[in-house]
Amino acid sequence: MISYGRLLGELATIAVVLLAGVYATVVIDLWAGRMVARAPVRAFRVLTFPIRQTALFLLQQPATTERPDAPLWALAPALLAAIAAASLLVIPFSPQTSAAGIESGIVYFGALMALVMIAVYLNGWSANSVFPMIGGYRFIAEALSYEMPLALVLIGAALPAQSLSVSAIVISQDSLWNVIRQPLGLPIYLAAGLGVAFWGPLALPDAADLAGGTESELSGVQLLLWRTTRIAVLVAVAAMGAAVFLGGWTGPWLPGAVWMTVKTISLIFIMVVSRHLVARVRLERFVVVAWTVLIPLALLDVFAAGAVVLAGSPR
Amino acid sequence: MAGARLEVGVGQRPGILKRLAAMAPVRVFAISGSESAEIETLLQDLELEQEIVLTDSPSSANVLLAMGEFPDSMHEPARRIHDQLTRPRRTLWLRQNVSAPSEAIFPKAIREDAHCDLALLLRKIHRDLLTGVEPSEAPILPDEEPALWRGVGPYGQGGTGMTGGVPYGRPMPETAPDRDGLALDQLSVRVGPFFRPFPSGLTLALKLQGDVIQEAAVAENPFDAQKSNPYFESGDPFIRALSEPVPVVEMEMARARHHLHWLCNALQVHGLGALGLRTRAIARSLRPGVVAPIAQLRRILRYSRSVSLVGAGVGVIQPDKIRDRGLGPVARAAGLREDLRMTDPAYQELGFEPVVHAENDVRSRLWQRLDEAMQSVMLAARSGNATSGGGGRVEGPRGVITLDGNSLSLLLGLLPDLLHGLEWGDAVATVVSLDLDLRDVRSQRVS
Numbered sequence: 001m002i003s004y005g006r007l008l009g010e011l012a013t014i015a016v017v018l019l020a021g022v023y024a025t026v027v028i029d030l031w032a033g034r035m036v037a038r039a040p041v042r043a044f045r046v047l048t049f050p051i052r053q054t055a056l057f058l059l060q061q062p063a064t065t066e067r068p069d070a071p072l073w074a075l076a077p078a079l080l081a082a083i084a085a086a087s088l089l090v091i092p093f094s095p096q097t098s099a100a101g102i103e104s105g106i107v108y109f110g111a112l113m114a115l116v117m118i119a120v121y122l123n124g125w126s127a128n129s130v131f132p133m134i135g136g137y138r139f140i141a142e143a144l145s146y147e148m149p150l151a152l153v154l155i156g157a158a159l160p161a162q163s164l165s166v167s168a169i170v171i172s173q174d175s176l177w178n179v180i181r182q183p184l185g186l187p188i189y190l191a192a193g194l195g196v197a198f199w200g201p202l203a204l205p206d207a208a209d210l211a212g213g214t215e216s217e218l219s220g221v222q223l224l225l226w227r228t229t230r231i232a233v234l235v236a237v238a239a240m241g242a243a244v245f246l247g248g249w250t251g252p253w254l255p256g257a258v259w260m261t262v263k264t265i266s267l268i269f270i271m272v273v274s275r276h277l278v279a280r281v282r283l284e285r286f287v288v289v290a291w292t293v294l295i296p297l298a299l300l301d302v303f304a305a306g307a308v309v310l311a312g313s314p315r
Numbered sequence: 316m317a318g319a320r321l322e323v324g325v326g327q328r329p330g331i332l333k334r335l336a337a338m339a340p341v342r343v344f345a346i347s348g349s350e351s352a353e354i355e356t357l358l359q360d361l362e363l364e365q366e367i368v369l370t371d372s373p374s375s376a377n378v379l380l381a382m383g384e385f386p387d388s389m390h391e392p393a394r395r396i397h398d399q400l401t402r403p404r405r406t407l408w409l410r411q412n413v414s415a416p417s418e419a420i421f422p423k424a425i426r427e428d429a430h431c432d433l434a435l436l437l438r439k440i441h442r443d444l445l446t447g448v449e450p451s452e453a454p455i456l457p458d459e460e461p462a463l464w465r466g467v468g469p470y471g472q473g474g475t476g477m478t479g480g481v482p483y484g485r486p487m488p489e490t491a492p493d494r495d496g497l498a499l500d501q502l503s504v505r506v507g508p509f510f511r512p513f514p515s516g517l518t519l520a521l522k523l524q525g526d527v528i529q530e531a532a533v534a535e536n537p538f539d540a541q542k543s544n545p546y547f548e549s550g551d552p553f554i555r556a557l558s559e560p561v562p563v564v565e566m567e568m569a570r571a572r573h574h575l576h577w578l579c580n581a582l583q584v585h586g587l588g589a590l591g592l593r594t595r596a597i598a599r600s601l602r603p604g605v606v607a608p609i610a611q612l613r614r615i616l617r618y619s620r621s622v623s624l625v626g627a628g629v630g631v632i633q634p635d636k637i638r639d640r641g642l643g644p645v646a647r648a649a650g651l652r653e654d655l656r657m658t659d660p661a662y663q664e665l666g667f668e669p670v671v672h673a674e675n676d677v678r679s680r681l682w683q684r685l686d687e688a689m690q691s692v693m694l695a696a697r698s699g700n701a702t703s704g705g706g707g708r709v710e711g712p713r714g715v716i717t718l719d720g721n722s723l724s725l726l727l728g729l730l731p732d733l734l735h736g737l738e739w740g741d742a743v744a745t746v747v748s749l750d751l752d753l754r755d756v757r758s759q760r761v762s
Contacts, residue, residue, distance in 0.1 A: 036589035038596060039365060048338075055335035056342070056377075059445060061402040063374045066461075067483055130504050131372075134526045134739055141525075200586070201624070208371050208584050209512055209743035216372040219401035223375050279621035280586035282629070282740060 014088045021235030022228055024265060026050045029272045036276040053224075060220035068217075069126035076123035077225035083119065084232035087112045091239045092167045094249045094256035105166040106158050109240055110151045113196050116233060117143040120198065120205050123226065124214040135205035135213025138283055142204055145290035146195025152298035153185045153192070156305040157244045166240070170248030177247040181308070184301040186245040188294055190271060193241065195286075197234035200275030204283055206230075238267035329446040340368045341441040344376035346396055347515040349541055349754050350383025351411045352551060353429035358382060359576055362595055364434045371511050373399040378440055379406040381421060386537040389508055389516065390420050394455040396509055397421060403444045403451035407436065423452045460484040491522070491529065494736060499524045508537060512584045512743050516753040519730070526739040531731045536753050553711040556704025557718055563661055563698035564603055566709075571691035572598045573712035574644075574684040575609070577750050581681060584747050585625045590615065604696030606689045613685055626677030630733060630745030634675065637729075640722040641715025645749055648683035649675040655710035661703040665694055677741075680748040713750055723755060 030049055034041045064070075090105035102108050117139060124136025158164050160181065161172035169178075179186045194202040206213040215226055242248060242263035249256025281289075329337070345358060358380075361367055370376045373396050385393055397406060406424035413428045427436060443449040461484040464473025474480035474487070481487075488500040507518030518534035552565045575598035582591035590612070597608045616622050634649045646653045647669055654669040656662040670686045672679040703709075707718045714722060726749050734742045 033589040034365075037592040039363070039592065042365070045365065049340075052335050052339035055332050056339035056445070058332060059336045059403075060375070060377065063399065063401045066485075130502065130523075134523075137525050203586060204740075207740065208586060208588075209740045211372040211511060212370075212375075215375075217374050219375040276587070276589040277615065277621075278619045279582075279625045280740075281624050283738060285624065285627075 010089075011085075014085050017088060017093070018084060018232045018235060021239070021264070021268070022231045023050050025231045025235060025268050025272060026053075028265075028269055029275070032269075032273050033276050036273075057220055057224035060223075062220040062222045063217065065127050065129045065217050068128045072122050072126035073222070076119050076126065077222070077229045079119040079122065080116065080229035080233060081225070083112050083115050084229060084236045087233075087236040088239065090166050091236070091243050092170060092248060093239075093260045095167075102165070104164040106154045106164045106169070106244070109166070110147075110154055113150060113237075114143075114147055116196055117147075120214055124205060127214075127217040129217050131210040131212070131216045132214045135207070135210050135216075138207075138210075138213070139198060139205040142195060142202070142283055142286055142290075145287045145294075146192040146202070149188050149290065149294040149298040150192035150196065152295070152302050153182075153188045154244065156182055156185055156298070156302040159302070159305040159309050162309070166243050166248075170243050170250065173247040174250060177245065179245045182245075182301055182305055184297050184304075186241065188298050188301065189241055189245060190267065191294060193234075193237035194271060194274065196237055197230060197271070199230075199234055199271060201278045201281045202286065203275070203280055204286075207280055234271060235264070235268065238271065239264045241267045333446050337442040337445040339441075339445075340366045341378055341437045342368050342370050342376040343378045343380050343437060344370050344373040344396065344400065345380040345382065345511075346393055346509045348381070348383035348385035348389060349538055350409070351429060354382050354409050354411065357409070357429060357433045359579075359595060360599070361433055361437075362579075362592060363599070367434055367437060369511075373397075374401060376400050377404050377444060378437055379404065379421070379424075380437070381406060381408040381424065383410065384541070385420055386516075386541045388535075388537040388540065391456075392508055393420055397452070398454040398456050405440050405444050405449065405452055407440060409433070422455065491524070493524045493529070494527065501529060505534070507534070512580070512747055514751045514753050517746070517751065519734075523739070528734050528737050528739065528742055531734040531742075533727055533730050536727070538754050553709050553716055556709040557707055557716065559705050560702035561704045563665070563701045563703050564695040566703065567691040567695040567698065568601060568603060570712045571601055571688040571695070574688040574691070575601070577684060578681070578688070581747050584743060585621070587621060601692065603692060606692050609685065609689050609692065613689075616681075616685075622678045622681050625744055626679075626681060626748065627674075629677040629737075629741045630680075630748055631676050632729065632733065637725070640725055641717075642722055642726065643710065643712065643714030644683045644687060645680060645714070645726065647687075648672045648679040655708060655715055656703075659703050659710075661698075661701045662694075664701065665697050667694065677744045677748040680750075684750075713752065713755065723751060726751060727753075 026049065027046055030046050031041060034046070087109050090102050090108055120139040121136040124132040124134075124139070127133070157169055157178050160178070161169040163169065163172075173181075194200050198205050204213075206215050210216060215223060218226055239260070242260060246263040246267070247259075248263070249260045251259035343361075347355075347358075362369060373379070377400065379397050379400055381393065397404075406421045408421055408424040408426050409429060409431070410426060411429060413426050425440065440449070444451065462481045464481050464484045465471065468474045468480055473482040473484065488502050490498050491501040493499045502523045503521070504523060505518055505520050507513055508516045510517075516537045520532045520534055521528055522530040552561045552569045555561050556566060575594050579591040579594040579598070582588070582594060594612060597612065632645070632649060634651055637646050637649060638651055639653065640646070641653065641655075643654075650671060650673040652669055652671055656667050657669060659667075670683065670690055672683045672686075709716050730746070733745060737745065
């Protein structure tokens with residue numbers, strides 16, 4: 001029988017984790033940007049930036065375009081939020097805390113990440129405006145190129161555990177983390193993760209050359225929701241990366257949840273900093289590199305992981 | 316109306332949300348007419364203010380910053396931008412001479428001159444607006460359908476069939492073969508004259524399939540119609556050097572600053588906003604002989620492979636089309652050793668050799684200007700009291716400037732062919748790499 005109290009508690013936990021992750025990401029992003037720009041960092045201003053910015057967006061009146069598809073436009077950030085929240089369900093922050101112990105958690109996560117494409121395209125298309133629509137087109141064009149390597153390296157990480165459960169994958173890294181066992185896995189995962197969260201070098205749908213692309217017609221609460229949920233996806237990607245490649249909750253002295261948080265923030269930091277140091281990649285170049293380099297390397301990662309498992313299994 | 320919703324009574328303390336919002340960074344959308352060099356510098360400095368955000372789109376900005384004088388043909392686009400700003404909104408119009416007569420493009424705008432403390436003023440406008448001390452501005456343009464369509468057609472849908480007429484006031488997209496021979500929808504759009512990555516005034520009439528440009532045309536330069544140009548009264552060293560000797564140190568430092576400010580804009584377009592701001596700060600504190608900050612920036616760009624990522628093989632111009640036209644860095648980035656300084660005795664004394672790159676693409680133009688900026692800083696340090704100019708021709712940062720005109724209009728003319736078949740991102744990168752300034756094109760031709 002469903003325990004509604006427990007369900008609500010877990011949903012609240014997921015919401016808190018996501019919001020804390022989003023807050024931390026915004027602060028890290030601002031701090032990293034100031035460091036790269038060699039601008040002075042005023043700690044109070046940086047730490048309070050998300051609150052002040054949120055207040056401003058809440059008071060801005062949402063702008064509208066000529067005949068947008070209003071229901072779908074409103075649905076886009078809701079879908080992105082649902083994807084981020086639903087993906088956290090299968091990520092264990094400690095041996096005891098995984099909201100949904102789905103046996104095929106990795107497959108479930110990969111399937112959810114594929115749905116990001118729909119949310120981004122909805123946001124671009126429903127504004128009924130040129131730049132958002134081109135932003136949507138761009139995301140559709142790049143999506144398969146990051147989804148394939150993402151799925152492959154996740155499969156590679158699941159092989160040593162001989163299970164698709166994320167908790168089992170974490171446990172399988174008790175003696176050796178996957179980042180060492182499968183050195184190709186984490187870099188490919190992070191590159192693909194940037195595509196999923198359309199962040200930094202792969203921020204193609206929301207680029208400055210489209211005046212903000214899919215978010216160029218957004219303002220006020222709509223913009224706040226879109227940016228928040230987009231960062232929530234980045235947090236979910238980082239958390240899954242920490243669980244699958246960095247040993248999840250495992251680590252000495254500190255509680256598992258603290259280790260998981262530290263590892264997640266480390267990956268968020270890497271992805272956030274990339275935004276300030278690496279230019280946005282051209283779409284065509286990304287697709288070529290993905291199909292000629294990333295996907296073959298991801299396949300190599302899977303084959304190598306499979307070979308190691310076969311070699312170590314009893315005959 | 317949001318403006319009314321935000322109003323507070325006299326003596327009433329605004330709520331916590333309004334006070335927090337008033338403390339948020341000011342979101343500004345900036346548009347330029349033919350502003351003076353002073354106003355342009357104000358805008359460049361503004362970007363370094365941490366509590367000011369210059370937005371790419373007007374939709375999320377609360378303050379419209381209008382700079383300089385706007386030719387008649389830019390009035391309506393400027394008003395349209397105004398009406399796209401989110402509410403509450405205000406307009407600040409910076410003009411060289413506030414009391415000069417002008418048409419009221421923005422009837423309710425706050426007017427200031429170039430001597431104001433711009434960041435402080437913007438923060439005050441933002442605070443007053445968000446706490447309800449000042450009301451939000453109403454739209455300037457009437458809220459009308461773009462064309463009559465209601466009741467037209469057999470079902471009153473504005474069309475004559477599946478694709479005819481103007482349903483909802485807009486024509487349906489045409490269908491045309493794409494580059495692979497497939498029949499796809501073709502979207503006709505105009506981009507400009509206030510599209511942030513483009514030079515002010517540039518409008519492109521485009522036919523797009525997806526984000527691929529099938530046809531591009533450059534609209535008329537709006538600054539052609541303007542009678543005066545504040546640039547000529549600005550004391551620009553290159554303009555002065557047309558008629559009188561100017562210290563080499565002054566010209567070379569101005570050249571280096573120009574290239575670095577251009578680089579800042581280019582980096583922002585390519586998603587490197589923080590590095591762009593770093594470049595802007597370097598330009599502001601530039602000193603003769605001090606190249607270390609620029610060299611460090613160059614290393615970051617080289618190791619991150621950012622320049623190759625955005626520009627390798629993009630926007631290639633056939634060298635024959637630009638040979639001997641005095642196109643400065645664009646020509647030298649195409650492997651052409653063209654620079655008036657080679658024959659200038661003052662520069663020959665300094666052992667000047669032009670920097671040349673051969674790749675002739677967006678990447679090449681970016682390296683070209685970065686290397687020229689470093690070269691200029693070194694030349695400035697070595698030049699002592701040397702002067703140059705007075706002969707009616709000078710090598711400016713965008714190429715040769717003469718009393719009769721320049722060739723920047725040639726680059727404008729090349730755009731349609733150059734952009735044909737490019738994806739939109741590559742097209743923007745190409746336009747940015749040419750460092751066009753439509754005010755400059757006009758000013759030189761008029762002079």
